[in-house]
Amino acid sequence: MKDAKVFFHSNLKLLRIRRKISQEQQAKLLGFTRSKLTAFETGQTGNPALCDVIKIAEHFRISVDDLLKSDLSTWNESDLRKLETGNVEYVSGKKLRLLAVTINPDNKQNLEYVPVKAKAGYLAGHTDPSFIASLPKFSLPELPDATLRMFPIVGDSMLPIPSGSKVICRYIEDWRKIKPQTACILILNGAQDFVFKFVTVQGNSLSLESLNPEYKPYTVEIFDVLEIWQFHSYQSTQMPEPYGEITQVQVLINEIRNDVKYLKGKV
Incomplete structure (x- = not known):
């Protein structure tokens, strides 16, 4: 049986470049060293740890399946946008992730x-x-x-x-x-x-x-x-600061700008 093609390395590099950040910045966000990220992107690490793959997939908000098995370089811009935003589910924020919170002794959020x-x-x-x-x-x-x-x-x-x-x-x-x-x-x-x-x-x-x-x-x-x-x-x-004439004028200008924007949205 022929081995399945894996696109993990090229997909990781493509996703980082699309976000316009450096390897050093990306490594810091993922909690990796830059050398580790470089090894991932260049394919020097042939079999990355599953925990690292999951962390990367969650960071970029895509499925592990797409990260490993889909050649994202062949996707059009529209499909890549849908992948990165998770369609309407992500745009609304509802399926972004579970928010980490802490609870006090009264069972209320801190x-x-x-x-x-x-x-x-x-x-x-x-x-x-x-x-x-x-x-x-x-x-x-x-x-x-x-x-x-x-x-x-x-x-x-x-x-x-x-x-x-x-x-x-x-x-x-x-x-x-x-x-x-x-x-x-x-x-x-x-x-x-x-x-x-x-x-x-x-x-x-x-x-x-x-x-x-x-x-x-x-x-x-x-x-x-x-x-x-x-x-x-x-x-x-x-x-x-004291509420002087200049401040009053600025407040009025801001109120007018907001009213105009609101009216434009109703047209």
Whole structure:
């Protein structure tokens, strides 16, 4: 009987290149050394461990069967997109994965905090229950009964919310239900930081806008998004700036822009 053709090595390289990240970045996301990933991509490792194959398949959100037995280089762009997004099931977020959470003695979900020093590890460990269990946990009054997590933000793209604020967010399962201009924390594949933006769903992509008008809007593809957390509230040790005339004008401009976008969506 003729041996079955295996496309694991070429498929792994193709999937990484499609996400436009380096071997070093990809190895870090998978928890491998760069030399190990290189051996996989070049075929030097003829029989990779099953646990590694499963980890790679889950990371790229494809079946082990497709990873091993399908020659993805022969697929057209449309079919590759469907594979990477898992069709409507993945676009909605419902079949993305099971979210790792922790429970307190009262059988309620904890509010986990991802400190700045844990940001890099969150990309690799956000699906790992043991990593989530290692995060600091808090209990605050008057929080909704939902899956919540607290993230630190850095930078001035969402001013007047100051850099260093701790943003509390609710986990979003069905991304299609996000209303236009909803403030969210996004965890992006390959990103070096969390992204805090106003999100608008546009088909299979998301439009991201900053509160600070100095930053231009941009879009990301759904398959590049690992998690979306909707803004609930934030904590800060900084006092807000005085509410001057310039601030009032900016607020009015933002309100007008949002109204125009809403009306356009109704046409």
